[in-house]
Amino acid sequence: AQTVTQSQPEMSVQEAETVTLSCTYDTSENNYYLFWYKQPPSRQMILVIRQEAYKQQNATENRFSVNFQKAAKSFSLKISDSQLGDTAMYFCAFSSHGQNFVFGPGTRLSVLP
């Protein structure tokens, strides 16, 4: 069974600085998908970024980018120019074809003014 690990329960960053959230996963699949979801205090789950395992190029979405290391089974999220609105829980998730998502335990990120 696939597992997703987020080793940083909590992190903080100063506004305008850069922070990296870590995620590792375990799978025997070769084709799969990885995601980062953001959950602000409103509780809504928001898709931040998505990566397809067969694509070597790292995904980017504005200030959010990933460092996908397939051999190391690592999928970290970098947030540049952090903003107060980035304060949230961040969940890493894994999915493979025909299978349901597996979520990590989450990292609570606080952006400090």
Place this chain on the structure above:
Amino acid sequence: NAGVTQTPKFQVLKTGQSMTLQCAQDMNHNSMYWYRQDPGMGLRLIYYSASEGTTDKGEVPNGYNVSRLNKREFSLRLESAAPSQTSVYFCASSEVRTGYGYTFGSGTRLTVV
């Protein structure tokens, strides 16, 4: 706005009471899911419906039942609520059980006393 609608947003039950959480999506998605979120444990799958007319158990199905009423609606029932079922519940939907990400409802905070 298109999306996933969950009701109610908050609920307090006494031990032994029953209730049904409602979920509806208007994106014509085939697959729907119920998750529970507990601190430090991420999101755990309770039940899912890969397509209309089918339902299957997820990781933590005990104490719950589901009904896929039609393509749009997927309800979660607690027959006899227990304090261990105190949690935040999320409904989600996706076009297929693969790499396009889930769309989540806004969640239901359930407290069983």
